[in-house]
Amino acid sequence: MTLAPVAAASPGAERNAAPYLYGTELGALAEVLATGHYGHTAVTEAFERQVADFLGVPDVVAVCSGTAALHIALIAAGVGPGHEVLVPSMTFCASVQAILATGAEPRFLDVNPATMCTTPDLVNEALTERTAAVMPVHFGGRNTDLAPLERLLSNRGITVVEDAAHAFGSHDNGGRPIGAVGRLTCFSFGPIKNLTCGQGGAIVPRSPNEAARLRALRMLGVAGPSADRAATTYEVTATGFRYQMSSLNAAIGTAQLARFEETAIARRTLWRAYREALSGIPGVELVDMDVSRSVPHLCIVRIPDRDRVWVQMRSAGIGVGVHYPPNHLQPAFSRWARSLPATERLARHILTLPFHQHLTVDDIHHTAAALRRALSTGDLR
Structure with a gap:
């Protein structure tokens, strides 16, 4: 039986997802x-309004x-050469590359092992005179609460x-959606x-002026409706990038947003199934979360002898991974x-278990049983 790694679809996932993939999408x-x-059109703008x-x-x-x-959120915030941006080391390298692309430098933060998110105290300790921005990472769907430092x-x-x-x-x-609290919030709508959206992302701006700035940045610095084919000219008012979302994405x-509540319920249900299945396995610590206010994205455990267990699980066709090697x-x-x-x-002990909304509870129990065997005997056969 093959269970998907977080970054890929398994045969079971393809089977369960088929009504969606060959229907609505x-x-x-x-x-x-x-x-x-197929480029940026009214379809893109309708998606923005719906989000x-x-x-x-x-x-x-x-x-x-x-x-x-x-x-471009960092650029809109005025971040550039000579500045530092505080960012947890425990994140995908894209977070760091985005900082470097502005000409600024990262200043890496530690995390709370229980959440894999940074904390107000850790941020406060790392502030310097060159700090221009803080980039909290809501790891795995957990909120990083920086309210005490606002x-x-x-x-x-x-x-x-x-x-x-x-x-x-x-x-x-406080029960408010992440993205709705007046900060510059960046989402990814990548494949997993x-x-x-297949590929995509979005920014929640803090003001109409900031929204206009971000729209110019994403469209090569072109001001106004560059897609208006009736116009005889357009103005390039600033540096920009080809970052717009296509209408295909x-x-x-x-289509995904129309049934997102169903997706959220499925992910929360599967998380609870993992919590139950993993409880009582010696040596396994689930990096837990409050699923009443979070939509889980990754399921991570801390285990002894991680590298050996990773090899054993992968050899059995179970797509475990590691999120993330510290930057x-x-x-x-x-x-x-x-x-x-x-x-x-953390980096020596974390293991990411297969997790996506097309898993079944049986898949989760299969994974947990295999993990128990790997930890107790070193043999998954």
Whole structure:
């Protein structure tokens, strides 16, 4: 039996997803293909409005990826050369690459091992005179609560740019949707995210002026409706990037959003099944979450002898992974390395179990049983 890694679909996932993939999404794609216009169109703008309505915010700016969202959000916040951006080392490398793309430098943060998210105390300890922004990562769908630092950061002119790539549909400690609390919030709608566009991302701006700035940045600095074919000219008013979301990706996202509540319920149900199945297995610690206010994205455990267990599970066809190798230990980012003891301990023990909404409870019990055998005997046969 093969269970999917987090980043791929399993045969079972394809079977269970077929009514969606060959129904709603395919129909939405067919409608766009029939128009002959595949770039940024009214379909993209309708998707933006629908996401804004879902989050309860005035506006959303759709882009081609979560990385693009982080990049231009940082630029819109005024981040550039000479600045530092505080970011947890325990995140996908895209978070760091987005910072470097602005000309700024990362200053890596440690995390709370219980949540794999950073904390207000860790952020406060890492602030320097060059800090221009803080990028909390809502790891696995968990909220990083920086509310105790909001006044301090605001007084110092430091912008919070939320990396909510894992957290679409999750809520903060006050019950508000992540993205709806007045920060620059960036989502990813990549292939394995809670809501997928195939590829894509979005930014929640803090004001109409910021939204206009982000729209110019995503469209090569072109001001106004560049897609208006009746216009004889257009103005390029600033530096920009080709970061707009295509109507094909927006169509997939629209179909996904229409049933997102179903997706959220499935993910929460499967998380609870994992919690029950893993309980009582010696040596296994689930990095748990409050699923009443979060939509889980990754299922991670801490275990002894992780590398051996990883090999045993993969050899049995169970797609385990590791999210993520710490960035401060990566060769490309070594010049900004600093001691992060919790992150470094976590990195030796974390294992990501297969997790997506097309799993079954039987799949989860199969995975848990295999993990128990690997830990107790080292043999999955």
